Amino acid sequence: xxxxxxxxxxxxxxxxxxxxxxxxxxxxxxxxxxxxxxxxxxxxxxxxxxxxxxxxxxxxxxxxxxxxxxxxxxxxxxxxxxxxxxxxxxxxxxxxxxxxxxxxxxxxxxxxxxxxxxxxxxxxxxxxxxxxxxxxxxxxxxxxxxxxxxxxxxxxxxxxxxxxxxxxxxxxxxxxxxxxxxxxxxxxxxxxxxxxxxxxxxxxxxxxxxxxxxxxxxxxxxxxxxxx
Amino acid sequence: xxxxxxxxxxxxxxxxxxxxxxxxxxxxxxxxxxxxxxxxxxxxxxxxxxxxxxxxxxxxxxxxxxxxxxxxxxxxxxxxxxxxxxxxxxxxxxxxxxxxxxxxxxxxxxxxxxxxxxxxxxxxxxxxxxxxxxxxxxxxxxxxxxxxxxxxxxxxxxxxxxxxxxxxxxxxxxxxxxxxxxxxxxxxxxxxxxxxxxxxxxxxxxxxxxxxxxxxxxxxxxxxxxxx
Numbered sequence: 001x002x003x004x005x006x007x008x009x010x011x012x013x014x015x016x017x018x019x020x021x022x023x024x025x026x027x028x029x030x031x032x033x034x035x036x037x038x039x040x041x042x043x044x045x046x047x048x049x050x051x052x053x054x055x056x057x058x059x060x061x062x063x064x065x066x067x068x069x070x071x072x073x074x075x076x077x078x079x080x081x082x083x084x085x086x087x088x089x090x091x092x093x094x095x096x097x098x099x100x101x102x103x104x105x106x107x108x109x110x111x112x113x114x115x116x117x118x119x120x121x122x123x124x125x126x127x128x129x130x131x132x133x134x135x136x137x138x139x140x141x142x143x144x145x146x147x148x149x150x151x152x153x154x155x156x157x158x159x160x161x162x163x164x165x166x167x168x169x170x171x172x173x174x175x176x177x178x179x180x181x182x183x184x185x186x187x188x189x190x191x192x193x194x195x196x197x198x199x200x201x202x203x204x205x206x207x208x209x210x211x212x213x214x215x216x217x218x219x220x221x222x223x224x225x226x227x228x
Numbered sequence: 229x230x231x232x233x234x235x236x237x238x239x240x241x242x243x244x245x246x247x248x249x250x251x252x253x254x255x256x257x258x259x260x261x262x263x264x265x266x267x268x269x270x271x272x273x274x275x276x277x278x279x280x281x282x283x284x285x286x287x288x289x290x291x292x293x294x295x296x297x298x299x300x301x302x303x304x305x306x307x308x309x310x311x312x313x314x315x316x317x318x319x320x321x322x323x324x325x326x327x328x329x330x331x332x333x334x335x336x337x338x339x340x341x342x343x344x345x346x347x348x349x350x351x352x353x354x355x356x357x358x359x360x361x362x363x364x365x366x367x368x369x370x371x372x373x374x375x376x377x378x379x380x381x382x383x384x385x386x387x388x389x390x391x392x393x394x395x396x397x398x399x400x401x402x403x404x405x406x407x408x409x410x411x412x413x414x415x416x417x418x419x420x421x422x423x424x425x426x427x428x429x430x431x432x433x434x435x436x437x438x439x440x441x442x443x444x445x446x447x448x449x450x451x452x453x454x455x456x
Contacts, residue, residue: 063298064294064295064298066292066293066295067293067294068337071338071341096337097336097338097341097378097379098333098336098337098378099337100377101333101336101374102330102333102334104333105326105330106299106330109299109324109325109326109327110299112326113300132377133376133377133378135376138373138376138377141369141372141376145366145372145373146329148360148361148363148366148369149329149361149366149369149370150325150360150361151325
């Protein structure tokens, strides 16, 4: 049944969303990839998103500009806030206020125009610990709101937000993606990429990614800046 | 208590949001006005938003660019779809998919950065009939989602979305705003403004606005294109 269904898939250029796209493809969805130019630190992420979609395939790939740097409040969109190079506790400074809500909202608009009843987002159980908008109860509340927000929902097309990684650990995600043929060498996770796109190896995102490959016993294709 | 509270107020340059800002000001909120450059047909709306905020006052006025024309599907953001010049039934073609959800999401992000627990939006009972994202059940679902989405909500700051016009008729809104000193001559409602900012007098938005002033028995300051 799902084999003919359209789905909007959020693709950031990171490891999780690449795996999510591969899962949606394998499930037979006609995938419409969506990426955001949101004032993030590293425009390199957009190149990675493009490469990931080229490798895995999609019916279309749309980029939407939304200037979240106008809001500020995060190390990822405000150049004055430094990205920590050591593990943090609590909600990290790399949290971008309402980012997933903004992204899912724009995905919802596109899904409605496409008559696509499904949106895929690659949030996962590890993000859970730090970012409020990666928790299952948040995804469910968004889905409920989405069905009241739209013409589609109102007219009987039930919108679903699927987060297939939400209960997986990073190593499980990597194993899953490897089995589905994801080229993780194309993806970037680091919050502190250098100008050539090499990962710092020190930030939270690098730490999680490194540990994921180690636990999965899969070679890490990430290009890291050599240790001083 | 509310006298010291911050609130983010969505200001479109229209009649409803101007009235909403006046209501929030009168209730004693420190208002942070937020407007969107979202690829709308008429950039004149942004000038109107600026004029409204200048007249009524706000602590700050932020503009956020978000390219909803990339999504399409609406006569308001897609130049290929014509705005009807006669009343429509059902959900009109001027409905912008997920627009209020996108706007409220960005307002939520800014509110979180400002530690403002309140967001004002000027949706009302008349919109109710056509746009799904103007209904009370939608606003409540958004509010519930918002409290799960944010660091603020998670840490105990309860976010509220207030829609003080939601149960008012257009004439009541105009009477309320007149009492609060809103200069409706600064506001624009028309979907088909001409290049000098004059209203067509024919579209749904003009029809509702005209009827509102007539029922309220208040002079309509709108500049209409003279009838042919």
